[in-house]
Amino acid sequence: MTTAGLRAARAVAWSVLPAELVLVVCLVAGVRVPAPVLSGAEALVAAVLVLDASVLWRLYAARRRAGTGRRAALRWAVGALVPVALRRLVVHEFRALHSLGLWVLRRRHRVAEGALPVPYTAPQTGVMYTFAFVSVLETVVLALVIPWPLVHAILLVVGVYGVVVVLAIHAACVTRPHLVGADGSLRLRYGALFDLRVPASVIASARADRRFPGGGPVRVDEDGALDLVVGGWTTVTVELTEPVEFVRPLGRRGSARTLRFNADEPRAAVAALATPAPPLTSSPPPSPAPPLTPERTAPSSTPDPPA
Template structure:
């Protein structure tokens, strides 16, 4: 399978399966792998309207083709493709809703975009975080000449994170890269920055108990 199917195709196939699985997770109002003590941060606000427009257009296209195509076999094929396309639009959005960004209890960061992108950043590497709204246009994942990674939603980002050293990441289609500055979108950027700036709680140390005195 690995020798025959290109990496990009394999990753897209896995993404489709995970997106369809997300429909079930979304239907029971759960989210994917949020550890205890972690804070999730959604990023879907800029794309929600676009997703529902695509959903409506897909439904309309499916209905129109079902009415105008007279040949039974072609009609069936187009109906299956149209229904699957409509379901997949919802599944893509469900994957984003159920896989938010996460700031864990130890201060580490997990950046995600649905099932297409997943990057973990250990807490010791994070040196600074700030609210910074940027709109540069372009695609989902972009890397600039200064080693900055943009994980954009609606072509924009709202949070910038500086790192002590570069981290490795994998693009949606399988290419790898590294970045020392991370820029991503969070619907509530101030809360995300506050979570990244907090100090992880350390367990309290109890004073050693005094040795028992001599028997009375």
Template structure:
């Protein structure tokens, strides 16, 4: 019974979200939506939220009776009901919004002492700002032409949030660069969407290798190669002694033995990966000896 309820709640969530998105797209495109259709879609969303709450509450109370705290019980209930992809998208958005504050104070996210950061945003900066200005223009135009007050407010909120989110995604990339740590380990990142740490012991070779391939952000080929592309390009190739596990932005996992990623300064990144880690030298101190006593006069 509980399994059926969980499946129903997840299926309803996947139905409600596209329906709400389709409604917004139709309104933006100028399609005239009748009152009953609007009411039906909103009723669907409210019903799905009520169903989610009804399914999560027994899970929450069961966890509480098992001795878990409120936070742990709530997280367990959310994990059981909300699909992994939806949860990860929500976390990515929160991290991106947090990056706005980090960017505003001109700081970077988790750069250890002695580590070298390498940016990767150059190929996408122009595109991101173009999206930003297009979003601002679209928000202003819709605010002027939409005659219905309720729809006007909804689209204005959505437009402003979308504009802020575009800047937040770029801020996440700026504040989360690739990192080569002092011991030679590598941390590959793309904003808040992707994070992979590779220990120095697995890195066997690094070289500059420029590739231009179409496709998404994270791609895996049939030879065990992972491409973390920016602007459909990669500039650095790293060979590993054995495959490493990684997690895609929406939660799927994979493994790769060859890593290809973009760095704005690929030669500096390769030089940092090829350097020998510096080990501190312990200073040699002279041994202490017992005080020397001169021999006494002969007897």
């Protein structure tokens, strides 16, 4: 399979599937779609699926001939056909929607026993709720203004989905806080987009340090420090003894020796990093008491008989 053919398959697939999604939305909303348009769209989608299946089979067969196992070959073929950024975005969507359910149930995602959750959502909570309110207001206004059923149905579905996505992104951040492990390790997260585990052995120091780096939520500055920005600032700086590798939200890799992140209570996070909880060890059994032995005393004298 040539590189040009693989790129063509990717381009065709991801240009036709959004059009199919719009068509499905129209059908669900009850919009009458002309029969020739519906038949042509379905034929085009079927052709694209056949093309992608053919490309996927060729990639899979090539890996199998090279001696790769079935599961590994299928994973490699899907990875070669679907771009990394798109795969990560799709996974993020599912994780965010799952987080919405956790949020409703007031649960958190994988907080180990003995770990200290470090929330970081306070600076963005008001902004996210404002976005959700504006999305709802926009959806209602467009529903009242636009008279065309097709456009109205599309915008209605897009608006409702936008509200759900905004709430799901915020829910992912609430249910996935930073974690300071009982052993002093650190796990930095930003919703379902970013996850970095830092072992305790490479943490040199931690301090409360408010900075205003700006930019996106995950960025690397000119000094090579990793910033997890929430609300435009960070509040904790962690220095490491050696760089740690991380994966950005869209799949790019990097490394950093300085980590800066936001915490709603930075002093508590710094204190937990500075004094990890001692390991739980069972106390040794008490030593047995020495056996009781009769006390040795001098023999008592026998009194003389009376005269």
